[in-house]
Amino acid sequence: MNPQEHPELDAFLSRLRRGDVLSGTVAAIERFGVFVRLDDGPAHPLFPGVGFVTAPELTWRHVFDMSDVVAVGERVTGEFLQYDTWNMEARLSLKALQPDPLRSFAAGQEFRGTVSKVVPFGVFVRIADGVEGLIADPDLALVGEEVDVVITDVDLPRRRLVLSVR
Template sequence: MSCSAGSRRIRRSWSAVSRPPSKMRPTLFNGMRGPAGRKCSGVVSAPPGRARGRGLRRGQVITGTVTEIASFGVTFVDIGGFTAVINIPELSWRHINSPSDIVTVGQEITAEILDVDMASERVPLSLKALQADPMQDLARQVGQIVTGPVTKLVPFGAFVRIEESENGLEGPVHNIELADGHVERPEDVVRLGEALTVKILEVDPTRRRIALSHKQALDGAPKGHRHT
């Protein structure tokens, strides 16, 4: 349809409307000029964020640059003009206190896309999805006796780090597994920072569960014993 034909159709349509054409909102028509004299493109443009996010898919491995580390723990990443996010649990399999323990602003990273929601312009990423889960290796060490530092005391027991690295995996030793007799409080038996020998009773990577025992470690043979 030509622009002139479209304009005639527009003018005819005014007669069916009670209000004068000058007070109506301009209407854009594909391939013609509307009442305001603006030429219509025929294409409805997507918001900038959605346009840049096209082509992203779940499971895709992408490279981006860290642009910001928010005070509430979210890391923002520029992936070719679109801003994606990484929440703290997706930065590492191991416990971290802050995203800055893993990434820095300006750093180039490679991550996996967990989801793509263009309606809310939300694309969460994961660094740990591309890393080996250390619990899988630890699961093969069930039954071994190790020595590690007590990292935390809680009412039900003590946590002991059983890997050598500072942010290594740790697990709880419940009060009942701290000594043969009744233990009312863990601080009655161990101190924070003390090296404690424990036996690895259970490692469940799916449930993210580790169970340790100091009592059973004392009864166990030294074979396979290691220090962390």
Template sequence: MSEPAPDPRMQSLINRLRPGAVRRVKVTGFDGTDVLVQLVDVEGGATETGRIPRQEASMRRTEHPSELFEVGQEIDAEEIGRWREGRLHLSARACEIPALRSFLLGLERGQVVTGTVSAVHNFGVFVHVDGEPGGLCTGFIRVPDLTWGWISHPSEAVEAGRRITAEVIIAETRSGQVTLSLKALREDPLIRFADQVGRVLTGPIIKIVPFGVFVQLAPEVVGFLHLSELTDEPTGTPDQFVDEGELITVKVAEVDLRLHRVRLGAADGADRTR
């Protein structure tokens, strides 16, 4: 299966979210809602301090981390980096449930997993991944990772209770979640559509935005026609010239596989006004 070039921004995000080393630390106090700690496992007897930000203290909701930790208590925490002051920052929540951490560390980017859709929301889909610790729901699929096609709501792609097979994008110990993709297991439809550059096609307008319209060109292939290609009028909005659902004839100007987008132009001789 052909793959588009990796997005450097996505790769940078993945690198930042990869699990860090686990350190044994002792709670020394609190700074507001942050937990102050001292590393126990420093070689050579040196002393190094660190900080656990409030949002990294626990997956449980609490008013203050003192409800979870006592001064002098030793816990495991995952390194997440060093901030401007040079102090090590750590995540206790990444080590809070050992069985969950072990499960997530066993998943690798690109691995294929199976699971059952737990819930469908407008922002994405939750999935019970096979093998996850009981009582937890670890899988999540973002809307853009559901399908190559155009959907107005995730329920158009999946429904609760459905068994699915998906590819792992990243497993995050700090969030206790594995981000999945359904469309990664299917070939990008633009790969086969790339030879359509220069052709004139007709399709329905499926969405109108202030600066142009989206046109359905083929199954799971949508192109964008800018307002300047839609009309010669110097002012106005697309809905003054076309309606959603209306058939429009356009020319395929560009197919960008890396950004997964199709740029359209006005078809030669087409009427650019109503």
């Protein structure tokens, strides 16, 4: 899209700064993201909304179906990330305004969790809703089995919990 053909929309998007909080209504859910009709600013000439949220920016949890997180017509609030000049959209993050669940975990904490996946390098164990950690022993357990674990490391930058068997 050419910003010169839509000066009102370009002016609105150009004024936004990273960290601005924007609200609106979910206008459409597509396989590639969620369109949000913003409360402020002009309508988009082609898309159902000027705001756009990709799957990784919806929530801290892993998402397979974006409809499990939001619904068309739902009110949402997100943090402005950037002006996508190619599509003339405001890229938003809903998860930026939610508490990071990993910050509530610390090394030494003990949990009873459920094995969610076995891979060649280890076993993933779900210890809370949307929170999994890795035990580096692929022969430890089967999917669905419950195990007692201890957190040995919380790596916030890489978004990983390292676990060991208790």
